[in-house]
Amino acid sequence: GDAAKGKAKSATCSACHGSNGIAQIPMYPNLAGQKEQYLVLQLKAFRSGERKNMVMAPMAAGLSDEDIDNLAAYYASLNPAG
Amino acid sequence: GDAAKGKAKSATCSACHGSNGIAQIPMYPNLAGQKEQYLVLQLKAFRSGERKNMVMAPMAAGLSDEDIDNLAAYYASLNPAG
Numbered sequence: 001g002d003a004a005k006g007k008a009k010s011a012t013c014s015a016c017h018g019s020n021g022i023a024q025i026p027m028y029p030n031l032a033g034q035k036e037q038y039l040v041l042q043l044k045a046f047r048s049g050e051r052k053n054m055v056m057a058p059m060a061a062g063l064s065d066e067d068i069d070n071l072a073a074y075y076a077s078l079n080p081a082g
Numbered sequence: 083g084d085a086a087k088g089k090a091k092s093a094t095c096s097a098c099h100g101s102n103g104i105a106q107i108p109m110y111p112n113l114a115g116q117k118e119q120y121l122v123l124q125l126k127a128f129r130s131g132e133r134k135n136m137v138m139a140p141m142a143a144g145l146s147d148e149d150i151d152n153l154a155a156y157y158a159s160l161n162p163a164g
Contacts, residue, residue, distance in 0.1 A: 026119035029116060035112060041109060052132070080164075081163045
């Protein structure tokens with residue numbers, strides 16, 4: 001994935017997951033420095049409905065495979081310490 | 083949760099998620115420094131079957147609420163940078 005393109009798509013994500021990938025809300029996960037492949041798998045699982053979540057389902061519904069690869073690359077590239 | 087008690091329960095987890103909470107395998111998530119409340123919610127979702135995963139379901143099946151609170155406290159306490 002292309003982290004720069006992922007960053008350009010991340011505005012919606014950042015409302016809950018933080019502009020630096022550190023979540024603003026304790027029930028939501030940090031994404032900064034997370035494994036890229038894990039993030040791809042989870043976004044695809046939210047998109048397919050395999051992983052059920054009322055917030056993430058509509059977010060993921062509009063993402064292409066390329067968008068998902070790019071978002072995963074972007075969040076994986078961020079400093080996990082914030 | 084009690085992080086010391088969580089650490090004592092974490093041997094099984096560490097096979098995939100790393101002894102420092104940084105996963106050994108790209109498809110598995112890092113847990114170090116993750117939000118404690120998020121970790122509690124996910125372990126309970128794996129235990130109930132709400133979040134379906136063939137690896138995590140049997141792992142979570144044997145955990146009490148207290149175990150889950152302690153494991154979440156432990157992983158949340160680890161350095162997210164490894």
